[in-house]
Amino acid sequence: MxxxxxxxxxxxxxxxxxxxxxxxxxxxxxxxxxxxxxxxxxxxxxxxxxxxxxxxxxxxxxxxTLDDYVPRYRDRVPNPGLVIRPNTLDIVYNKSDPVVYGEYVKHLETFLQRYNDSQQENNKDCIPGEYYMQDDNEDMNKKACRFKRASLSLCSGLSDTTFGYHEGKPCVLLKMNRIIGLKPNGDPYINCTVKRDNPVQMHYFPSEGRIDKMYFPYYGRKAHENYVQPLVAVKLLLTKEDYNKELSVECRVEGSDLRNNDERDKFLGRVTFRIKVME
Incomplete structure (x- = not known):
């Protein structure tokens, strides 16, 4: 049931x-x-x-409300960072091994293509030591000041195609990040130091590592299409005593009101990289 x-x-x-x-x-x-x-x-x-x-x-x-040429708010990044080329913070190579240091050389040569005379011939020869101020025009296009690659001398890659890497005296290139409207007060220049007791000799190109005011202000990627940042080349004159040792190098923007000592941002107005050349 x-x-x-x-x-x-x-x-x-x-x-x-x-x-x-x-x-x-x-x-x-x-x-x-x-x-x-x-x-x-x-x-x-x-x-x-x-x-x-x-x-x-x-x-x-x-x-x-947006402007195609100028960002509406620009107060978040008032000071530029400092970056190096080749694009690495650890440069390690054997000066007798062209395969290894060839990667650094290739990167520098590629980076400097925009600074060739053929690329810079359309830019203007500006007055050194003065800001290159430009009034607004109808199409908003701005002219760029000419930066001659030859001003980097031994670090230009023109006379020495290996940028000193083959002889154990490598070059590094430094530039500041672009900030629209930036006009640094004073006479900015790059100064590098090695964190150890015995100093390492360095050559700066252009002379004394100067960053000329004529490359300021920057008007933005769209308006300043042909603009290139001014470069400072540092050639490290390493000796046999410096080989096979890791050296910590710090470079700062000095001589102006640009900040370079903010502990919250290690790349604001400065950069630290390591280099080790073996033989």
Whole structure:
């Protein structure tokens, strides 16, 4: 008797489970009729179209406030960082192995392509020691001051295609990050020191590591399309006593109001790299 009574109950449970997906008596699918589904889908279609319209409107209004040439807010990065080339903070090589130091040489040569005379001939010879201020014109395009690759002398890659790496006296190039409108006060220059008791002799190109004011201000990537940052080359005159030792070199922007001692940012106005030349 117990098993006979269970059979109708099981059929009822199976029927109830199927009816939750589709009920043939009422025509409901997942508990809703066709008209109910049509209304709710229409509601969500209108709702999301409204949200998309609001988003498009706010983006359009925001874009109206932006300038294609000058960022609206520029107070977050008031001082430039300092970076080196080749693009590494650890320069390690054997001066008798051209395969290894060849990677550094290739990187420097590629980087300096924009400083070739053929690329700089369209730029202007500016007056040294003076900011190159330019008034706004109709197309907003600005002229760039010419930076001669030859001013890097022994580190230009013109007279010595290995930038001194083959003789164990390597060159590194330093530049400041671009900041629109930056006009450093004073007479900025690069100064490098080796963190040890005995100093290492260095040659700077241009002379004394000067960064001329004529390359400031910068007007932005779009307006200042041909602009190139001024470079300072440092040739490390290493001796036999310096080989096979890891040397820590710190370079700073000195002689101006640019910050170079912020402990929260190790690259603000300075950069530290390590170099080890083996023989």
């Amino acid at each position: 117990a098993s006979t009574e269970d059979k109708p109950t099981n059929k009822e449970n199976a029927s109830s489970w199927k009816d939750s997906f589709y009920n043939p008596r009422t025509g409901e699918v997942l508990g809703r009729t066709a008209s109910s589904w049509a209304l709710i889908l229409l509601f969500y279609l209108v709702f999301y179209c409204f949200l998309a319209g609001m988003f498009a409107l706010t983006m359009w209004v925001l874009l109206l």
